[in-house]
Amino acid sequence: MDASDEAALREKATNHNDGSVATDKMKDILEACRWRDLDALRVLAESPGGFLKDSIRQKAWPVLLGLPSAEDGNEPYTAQDDGSWKELPRHRDEDQVQLDVNRAFIYYPHHQNEAELEQQKAELSALIVEVLRRYPYLCYFQGYHDICQVLMLVLPTPLRAPAVARLSALRIRDFMLPSLxxxxxxxxxxxxxxxxxxxxxxxxxxxxxxxxxxxxxxTMYAHDITTLGEIARLFDVLLxxxxxxxxxxxxxxxxxxxxxxxxxxxxxxxxxxxxxxxxxxxxDLDALIADTRALLDAxxxxxxxxxxxxxxxxxxxxxxxxxxxxxTARDPRACAAQSMDDGRAFFDRQVRELQWLERRDQAIALLRRYRRPAARTLGLAVLVAVLAIALRRSPPGGPTGPLGYLSTLLTRWFR
Structure with a gap:
């Protein structure tokens, strides 16, 4: 989509207060979903009202997350909706999941009786546990249930687990690592x-x-926004x-x-x-979204x-x-094309980087023990040995590269 096409679509989508224009916008969203036009969906998501209602979101969110559809000639994820995940090994974080699920659905949905509330908690727990058991390398974090709650309330049952899985591995992976x-x-x-x-x-x-x-x-703001309509609208643009x-x-x-x-x-x-x-x-979500877009563009x-x-x-x-x-998801189109295997590979690389950073910090701590001139020779020998091991194990292309870290450490040593 070139700049003129985007400007035209943005102007059209912005003027949706009139009922007929809103109908046109819904048609535009569904057409963009049909052709998996992520650029058009982005513009429509950013415009006032976003995707307007949940029945439209049920079409748009899976496309944004890169889920296959029957229209693509691919088998949707319903093949996994067979309960087989219940036979998988228990995930290490399931006790914490249950504690958080017990506190879910405080603000929405409304007008539910005790039986309905317990049923929704059971569904939320099952959704989270299914994803964690299918992808056991992911680490649960407090607040994850807030995100999953939104997807559960908007999406139909067959799409929930695959949508949460792709979101977890490809878009919020940084939060599901062993470290914060x-x-x-x-x-x-x-x-x-x-x-x-x-x-x-x-x-x-x-x-x-x-x-x-x-x-x-x-939590993609799901912990802080207390109405389902507002958080679903915000998810339109965040996805x-x-x-x-x-x-x-x-x-x-x-x-x-x-x-x-x-x-x-x-x-x-x-x-x-x-x-x-x-x-x-x-x-004011629409104003906030517009301000954020301008800030990122500038x-x-x-x-x-x-x-x-x-x-x-x-x-x-x-x-x-x-x-x-x-x-890795700087371009949403590239992210939508990534696979779960890609997400696992990125995850493993980040874990290796975290391990390397931990060894680097240990080397710095060790170095500080040998700051006096009489101990510098021994300290430098120990540092070189530690760094030699760390560099051999370091992931390629760390945050600033291994040589950058080595330079930093030596600078501190001779300071």
């Missing part, structure tokens, strides 16, 4: 975005760590856009609260964190600069792994 470090690395982009888009606000928040965004980004869009969205939320934040002294980081850790109410992650003022020092270059979903 990759999730924290995503948050480090927020100061870089603010530095580029709003230097005054960036300076004001310089003493506040971006952990305030963890709940929102980790249509690349995963980094979610990080930019929180940066846009921060910018939208700049007046309130400037009223709070910069030397009170706890108060600033408290303000930022809660989403503003009311939340300051794409590849052009962000870090604390030293250069792209090479940015969090995108320095802390985001090449195997992170932020990079």
């Amino acid at each position: 470090a990759p999730a924290i690395a995503q948050l480090r982009l927020i100061p870089d975005i603010l530095r580029a888009a709003d230097p005054a606000l960036w300076r004001h928040l310089s003493s506040t760590e971006p952990f305030f965004a963890l709940s929102g980004t980790l 249509a856009r690349e995963p980094v869009f979610s990080v930019y969205m929180f940066a846009a939320i921060v910018r939208g609260r700049r007046a309130e934040l400037f009223d709070t002294p910069r030397d009170e980081p706890e108060m600033l964190h408290s303000i930022l850790s809660k989403l503003p109410r009311p939340l 300051y794409p992650p590849e052009r962000l600069r870090g604390a030293r003022g250069s792209p090479s020092s940015s969090s995108w270059r320095h802390t985001i792994s090449p195997a992170s979903v932020l990079k």
